[in-house]
Amino acid sequence: MTRRRSLGLTTVLGLLAVSALAPAQIVGQGAKPYSPPRMPDGRPDLQGTYDLATLTPLERPAGMNASLTGEQVARLERAVATQVALGSRPIGGDRAAPPTGGDGSRGAAGNVGGYNTFWLDPGSSFTIVNGEARTALIVDPPDGRLPPLTPAARKRLLGLARPSAENDPGLDSTPGVYDDPERRPLPERCLLGFGSTSGPPALPNYFYNNLHKIVQTPDAVLILTEMVHDARVVRMNAQHLPTHIRKWMGDSVGRWDGDTLVVDTTNFNGDQYRYAVEAAPGRRLLFVDSLGAKEQDRLSGPGKDLHVIERFTRVAHNALLYRFTVEDPATWERPWTGEYTWPATGQPIYEYACHEANYALENVLRGARQRDGEAATRP
Amino acid sequence: MKTMLSVTGALVLAGALPALAHHAFGGEFDANKPVLLKGAIVKVEWVNPHTWIHMEVKRPDGTREAWMIEGGSPNSLLRLGVTRNSLPVGTEIVVDGYQARDHTLKRANGRNITYPDGRKLFFGSSGTGAPVDGADPTDRRPAR
Numbered sequence: 001m002t003r004r005r006s007l008g009l010t011t012v013l014g015l016l017a018v019s020a021l022a023p024a025q026i027v028g029q030g031a032k033p034y035s036p037p038r039m040p041d042g043r044p045d046l047q048g049t050y051d052l053a054t055l056t057p058l059e060r061p062a063g064m065n066a067s068l069t070g071e072q073v074a075r076l077e078r079a080v081a082t083q084v085a086l087g088s089r090p091i092g093g094d095r096a097a098p099p100t101g102g103d104g105s106r107g108a109a110g111n112v113g114g115y116n117t118f119w120l121d122p123g124s125s126f127t128i129v130n131g132e133a134r135t136a137l138i139v140d141p142p143d144g145r146l147p148p149l150t151p152a153a154r155k156r157l158l159g160l161a162r163p164s165a166e167n168d169p170g171l172d173s174t175p176g177v178y179d180d181p182e183r184r185p186l187p188e189r190c191l192l193g194f195g196s197t198s199g200p201p202a203l204p205n206y207f208y209n210n211l212h213k214i215v216q217t218p219d220a221v222l223i224l225t226e227m228v229h230d231a232r233v234v235r236m237n238a239q240h241l242p243t244h245i246r247k248w249m250g251d252s253v254g255r256w257d258g259d260t261l262v263v264d265t266t267n268f269n270g271d272q273y274r275y276a277v278e279a280a281p282g283r284r285l286l287f288v289d290s291l292g293a294k295e296q297d298r299l300s301g302p303g304k305d306l307h308v309i310e311r312f313t314r315v316a317h318n319a320l321l322y323r324f325t326v327e328d329p330a331t332w333e334r335p336w337t338g339e340y341t342w343p344a345t346g347q348p349i350y351e352y353a354c355h356e357a358n359y360a361l362e363n364v365l366r367g368a369r370q371r372d373g374e375a376a377t378r379p
Numbered sequence: 380m381k382t383m384l385s386v387t388g389a390l391v392l393a394g395a396l397p398a399l400a401h402h403a404f405g406g407e408f409d410a411n412k413p414v415l416l417k418g419a420i421v422k423v424e425w426v427n428p429h430t431w432i433h434m435e436v437k438r439p440d441g442t443r444e445a446w447m448i449e450g451g452s453p454n455s456l457l458r459l460g461v462t463r464n465s466l467p468v469g470t471e472i473v474v475d476g477y478q479a480r481d482h483t484l485k486r487a488n489g490r491n492i493t494y495p496d497g498r499k500l501f502f503g504s505s506g507t508g509a510p511v512d513g514a515d516p517t518d519r520r521p522a523r
Contacts, residue, residue: 102410110405119451170405367480
C-alpha cells in the first residue's frame with residue numbers, strides 16, 4: 001500500500017508538473033499555425049479526455065493583473081502544493097472528538113467539518129492561454145469580473161436566499177426544504193454536478209472529478225462530464241427544439257466555424273442553477289458576485305432565458321481552447337465571456353453511479369423526520 | 380500585486396476554494412453529537428457520491444458496534460492509485476466526526492480518518508478543504 005501510494009502521488013505530481021508546463025509550450029503563437037488531426041469527414045478531431053481542474057478562479061481577485069509572471073506562478077503553485085503536503089501530515093491518533101456544537105466550518109461542510117484533503121483534487125496549476133498564466137477565466141468584461149446584475153435579478157436572487165436555521169447554522173430554515181426529496185438540490189439527488197460542472201458553460205468545480213470527455217461524429221458531439229455522469233449531446237447543424245421543451249443542461253446545437261466547433265445552447269429549465277448549487281444554507285452560490293459583500297453570501301444564477309455560446313478549438317495535440325459567452329438579459333446587464341485551456345489527460349473517466357449508494361440523501365431526510373417527531377411530541 | 384505572493388495570497392487566488400460538495404453535511408450530521416471512533420475496517424463501499432467505510436468500534440465496556448463512515452468521492456483516489464484492496468478488512472483506524480442527525484443510525488462523517496498513529500490514510504492530491512480545528516499543529520490555513 002505504501003509503495004502504491006508513493007507511486008500514485010509521484011505520478012500525480014509528475015502529471016501536474018507536465019500540465020503546468022505543457023500549455024505554455026504548446027499554446028504559444030508560433031509562426032506556423034497549428035494544424036489539428038482530422039476526422040474522416042475532414043473536421044478537426046476534438047476527441048479526448050480533458051482535466052478542467054485549475055487554480056484560476058472564474059472571477060479575478062481584486063487588485064490583480066490579468067496574468068501572472070513566471071515567478072509568481074511558481075511561487076503560488078508551490079504555496080498550494082505546500083498546503084497539500086501539510087494536509088497530509090499526521091494529526092495524532094490519540095486526538096479527542098471534535099467540539100460539541102460544531103467545528104465552525106461553513107459552506108457544505110455545515111458546521112460538522114468536511115473530510116480529509118486526500119479526497120480532493122481541485123487543481124494545482126493556473127490555466128495558460130496564449131502563453132499567459134491567467135488570474136480569471138472571465139476575459140470580458142476586461143476587469144475579469146461578472147457584469148452587474150439587473151435590478152430585477154437582484155430582487156429575484158435575494159428572494160431565493162436560503163437562510164440558516166436559528167441556533168443551527170448547519171440547517172436550512174427555508175420552509176419545506178427537507179419535506180420532499182424533490183426539494184433537495186440537484187447534486188444531492190444525483191441529477192447534476194454541483195456548481196456549473198456540467199454547464200454549459202462547463203466550469204471547473206474547484207473540488208474534484210473535473211474530467212470531461214468528447215466523442216465526435218459528423219452528426220453529433222457528446223460531451224461527457226464525470227461528475228454525476230452528465231452527458232450532453234450536441235446535434236450538429238440542427239435547429240433548436242421547440243421552446244416549451246426545457247432541459248437541465250439546455251438544448252445544444254453545433255456548427256463548424258472554420259476549425260472551431262461552435263455550440264449554441266438555449267431551452268434551459270430555468271432552475272438549473274437554483275438547484276445545481278451546493279446544498280448548504282446561506283452559502284454563496286454560483287455566478288453571483290455583483291451583489292454587495294453581505295449579499296454575496298446569498299444567491300444564485302441565471303434563469304430559463306440563459307443563452308450560452310461555446311467555442312471549442314484544438315490548439316495543440318494535447319489541449320483544447322474553450323471559450324464561452326453567456327447572456328441572460330434577465331440576469332446580467334450585458335453578456336460576458338470567459339476562456340481557458342482544457343489540457344488532455346491520460347487518466348480515464350471513472351463511472352459515477354450516484355443513485356445506488358446515495359445514503360446521504362436518506363440520512364438528510366431521516367434527520368428531518370426525527371426533528372419532526374421531536375417537534376410533534378414537544379409539550 | 381505583491382501582497383498576492385504569499386501563501387495566504389496563493390490560497391485566496393487558488394480559490395475562493397468553495398466548500399462545495401455533493402450535499403449539505405450540516406443537514407445530515409448533528410453538530411451536537413461529536414464522535415471519536417476506534418476500531419477495525421469491516422468493509423469499504425467504494426461508491427459515489429460518497430465512499431462509506433464500515434468499521435467495528437470497540438466500546439470501553441468491551442461491546443462492539445457497527446458504524447458507517449462517510450468519505451468523499453472515490454474517483455480522485457482511484458486516480459491516485461488507490462484500489463479496492465488498499466484498505467484491507469481488519470485495518471485499524473481512528474475517525475473523528477459527527478453522528479447522523481437520525482440518532483438511530485450509527486453513521487458519521489469521516490472528518491478525519493487516520494491510522495492509530497495519526498497518519499492520514501492517503502496523501503492529498505491537491506488543494507484544501509479538510510477540517511481546520513487546530514488538531515493539526517502544522518495546518519496554517521485560516522479557519523473557514
